[in-house]
Amino acid sequence: MRKHTCMLIMATLLLTSCASEQRKSNTINLSGAFALYPMAVKWAEEYQKLHPEVRFNISGGGAGKGMADALAQTVDLGMFSREISPEEIKRGVWWTGVCVDAVIPTISSQNPFIDSILLHGITREKLRQAFITGNISSWNQLTPLQKNANIVLYTRSDACGAAETWAHYLGGHQENLLGVGIYGDPGLAEAVIKDVLGMGFNNTAYAYDVKTNKKRPGIEVIPLDLNANDMIDPDENFYASFDELLQAISTGIYPSPPARELYFVSKGRPRKQKVIDFLRWVITDGQQYVKEAGYVPLPDEQLKANLAKFE
Numbered sequence: 001m002r003k004h005t006c007m008l009i010m011a012t013l014l015l016t017s018c019a020s021e022q023r024k025s026n027t028i029n030l031s032g033a034f035a036l037y038p039m040a041v042k043w044a045e046e047y048q049k050l051h052p053e054v055r056f057n058i059s060g061g062g063a064g065k066g067m068a069d070a071l072a073q074t075v076d077l078g079m080f081s082r083e084i085s086p087e088e089i090k091r092g093v094w095w096t097g098v099c100v101d102a103v104i105p106t107i108s109s110q111n112p113f114i115d116s117i118l119l120h121g122i123t124r125e126k127l128r129q130a131f132i133t134g135n136i137s138s139w140n141q142l143t144p145l146q147k148n149a150n151i152v153l154y155t156r157s158d159a160c161g162a163a164e165t166w167a168h169y170l171g172g173h174q175e176n177l178l179g180v181g182i183y184g185d186p187g188l189a190e191a192v193i194k195d196v197l198g199m200g201f202n203n204t205a206y207a208y209d210v211k212t213n214k215k216r217p218g219i220e221v222i223p224l225d226l227n228a229n230d231m232i233d234p235d236e237n238f239y240a241s242f243d244e245l246l247q248a249i250s251t252g253i254y255p256s257p258p259a260r261e262l263y264f265v266s267k268g269r270p271r272k273q274k275v276i277d278f279l280r281w282v283i284t285d286g287q288q289y290v291k292e293a294g295y296v297p298l299p300d301e302q303l304k305a306n307l308a309k310f311e
Helices: 002-025 035-050 063-072 086-090 114-120 124-133 161-169 185-194 242-251 273-282 285-289 300-308
Strands: 025-030 054-059 077-080 093-108 152-156 179-180 199-205 220-221 259-267
Touching: 002 220, 025 035, 025 063, 025 273, 035 054, 035 273, 035 285, 063 077, 063 093, 063 161, 063 220, 063 259, 093 161, 093 185, 093 242, 093 300, 114 220, 124 152, 124 161, 152 161, 152 185, 161 199, 161 259, 179 185, 185 220, 259 273, 273 285
Parallel strands: 025 054, 025 077, 152 179, 152 199
Antiparallel strands: 077 259, 093 199, 093 220, 093 259
C-alpha cells in the first residue's frame, strides 16, 4: 500500500513538472522600452487569437532594462529603442528591427507662451542650448515674447532609448541632458502636463492618443523649425493629428534622429521555437497592426532582410 502511494506521488510530481515545463516553453517574456510597449501588447493580443496556447509576460522599465534583461537571459526578448552600440554587439546581442517611431519635444497645453511657440517653432540649435549647454534658460530666448519666465526642463531618470535618441539629435548623450529626472515615458508626459513652464520630450505613443488621433489632453507638441527661418512653414506643420506626424516620419520630413527604429533584442539568436515563430509573424503578418497601433512600418526591403535572419 505504501509503495503504491509513493508511486502515485511520484507520478503526480512528474505530471506537474511536465505541465510546468510546457507552460514555460509556451510563455514569451518581454521587458524594456516604453516606446515599444504598446506595440508589443497589440502584437501579443493579435497573436494569441491565432495561437491561444502561447502566453505573454510584458513589462516596461526602459530600453536599458530591456537590453540588460535580454543579455542576462532573464527574458526571451528585450524591447529596445536606440541604436545598438559596438559594446552591446561584443556582448553577443542579436536584434531585429520591427517598426519605427519618433521622440518629440513636448510642453503643457496651458503654457502661457504657446501661441508664439506654435507660430515660430524652435530650432534644433536652440533646443541644444537649452537641453545640453544650458546657455538658454528662459522662454524669451526660445521664442519672441513680451513677457518672460524661466524654463523648467524635464528629462528621463531611467536609462532609455528616448533620452539617448533625443540627446543624439542635439549632439550629446543621455547623461548630457539637463533637467529634472523623471522615471518612464508616462511619468515624463505627466510632469510636462502639470508644469505650465515645463519642457520635455516623449515618444509619439505617449504624446498622442491612437484612438482619437489627437494629442493627449493637457500636452502640446513643440513644432521643429527645420529650416531655421523663425517660422513654422506649411511643410513643417504636421503635428495636428497623429496620422500627419506619422506620415512626416514615414517620408523622412521629420528628421532621424529623433525618428528611430525600434527593436527586439536577445542574447544570441533566439533558440525557443515559440519566440522564433512569434518574431517571424511580427515582421510579416504582424506588420498590418503597426499603423493601427500608432507606429510606422519598416520598408519592405528591410523587412525582407530582417526575415532572412531566421533562415
